[in-house]
Amino acid sequence: MGATMVKPLVKNGNILDALPSQATLHVVMLGLDSAGKTTALYRLKFDQYLNTVPTIGFNCEKVQCTLGKAKGVHFLVWDVGGQEKLRPLWRSYTRCTDGILFVIDSVDTERMEEAKMELMRTAKCPDNQVRNNWNNL
Ligand SMILES: Nc1nc2c(ncn2[C@@H]2O[C@H](COP(=O)(O)OP(=O)(O)OP(=O)(O)O)[C@@H](O)[C@H]2O)c(=O)[nH]1
Numbered sequence: 001m002g003a004t005m006v007k008p009l010v011k012n013g014n015i016l017d018a019l020p021s022q023a024t025l026h027v028v029m030l031g032l033d034s035a036g037k038t039t040a041l042y043r044l045k046f047d048q049y050l051n052t053v054p055t056i057g058f059n060c061e062k063v064q065c066t067l068g069k070a071k072g073v074h075f076l077v078w079d080v081g082g083q084e085k086l087r088p089l090w091r092s093y094t095r096c097t098d099g100i101l102f103v104i105d106s107v108d109t110e111r112m113e114e115a116k117m118e119l120m121r122t123a124k125c126p127d128n129q130v131r132n133n134w135n136n137l
């Protein structure tokens with residue numbers, strides 16, 4: 001499992017240096033079905049590997065960073081179902097978010113091209129272009 005940030009919050013410099021303390025940032029987790037999104041979310045939230053079922057709709061958890069430069073920052077993580085029939089809905093989740101995590105199952109080589117296509121489609125969406133504006137936080 002791996003993840004790529006396709007909507008960076010700042011153009012230059014360390015993203016963690018730019019985070020206001022005590023901020024709550026909205027992050028959307030995307031990726032093909034069975035990529036491991038919900039598993040990763042529950043690992044972040046509960047520090048455990050839990051059994052999952054395919055997500056129809058979304059899961060949402062607030063995760064607080066307790067270490068390092070991001071200490072005190074909260075992330076509201078939206079984990080959206082990755083089945084093909086659900087992917088047209090991704091845009092409505094990414095439109096007003098601070099960041100996107102794209103999760104890939106690195107051993108699923110047969111679907112790597114499909115994952116790449118969906119990642120590129122997400123990255124090219126005009127709503128998801130880089131913005132460099134902290135005024136709304
Ligand atoms: N071996 C291994 N299995 C994993 C890993 N992450 C997830 N899995 C398994 O892969 C399956 C799918 O994981 P989910 O987290 O439900 O996948 P998802 O991306 O949320 O899938 P959708 O909700 O359908 O979009 C489950 O059986 C997990 O236990 C991992 O890092 N390693």
Ligand SMILES: [Mg+2]
Pocket residue numbers: 037038039052053054055079080081082
């Ligand atoms: Mg899921």
